[in-house]
Amino acid sequence: MKSGRAPGNIPDAGSPGGRQRLDKYLWFARVTKTRTLAAKLVSSGQVRINAERVTSPSKAVAPGDVLTITLERAIRVLKVLQPGSRRGPYEEARLLYEEIVEETTAAPSPETVSGPRPDQGRPGKRLRRQGADMKRGM
Numbered sequence: 001m002k003s004g005r006a007p008g009n010i011p012d013a014g015s016p017g018g019r020q021r022l023d024k025y026l027w028f029a030r031v032t033k034t035r036t037l038a039a040k041l042v043s044s045g046q047v048r049i050n051a052e053r054v055t056s057p058s059k060a061v062a063p064g065d066v067l068t069i070t071l072e073r074a075i076r077v078l079k080v081l082q083p084g085s086r087r088g089p090y091e092e093a094r095l096l097y098e099e100i101v102e103e104t105t106a107a108p109s110p111e112t113v114s115g116p117r118p119d120q121g122r123p124g125k126r127l128r129r130q131g132a133d134m135k136r137g138m
Contacts, residue, residue: 017041018062018083019060019061019062019083020043020061020083021057021058021059021060021061022038022047022054022056022058022059022060022061023035023038023039023042023051023057024038024059024084025061025080025083025084025096026038026041026042026047026069027087028083028084028085028086028087028088028093028096029078029093029096029097030087030090030093031069031071031076031078031085031105031114039057040059041054041069041071042054042056042057042059043055043057046069046070046071047067047068047069047070047082048067048068048069048116049061049065049066049067050065050066051066051068061080061083062080062083063080063081063082064079064080065079065080065099066078066080067079067080067097076099076101077099077101078097078098078099078100079097079098079100080096080097080110081095081096081097081098082095082096083096085097111120121138
């Protein structure tokens with residue numbers, strides 16, 4: 001009985017110099033914990049290949065491609081060196097890419113953050129009364 005998969009969608013997927021699915025590559029390179037999370041990351045539009053937004057996890061990456069990945073708290077820019085053959089330890093995964101820009105944290109600007117700053121703690125009695133007075137229109 002034949003399987004429903006078409007053979008050879010991406011030629012030479014595991015060989016050096018070949019191409020590999022983007023979601024599989026992100027998983028092999030240990031950018032995400034699971035392949036499902038990698039597919040969701042790509043589908044949500046948070047990955048770019050050579051500055052072009054990609055929404056299909058099956059998009060193939062090849063050596064020389066530059067990936068821009070927007071994670072929850074960081075932006076990573078990686079250059080693909082080779083496709084992976086398995087999801088090995090970190091030392092092995094590190095050989096699959098070159099970090100072009102060190103992890104950049106995406107810190108929110110002070111204007112977008114509302115409420116008291118974490119270093120201030122809870123507002124004191126004076127600030128609470130001022131807030132109450134402002135609400136009443138005094």
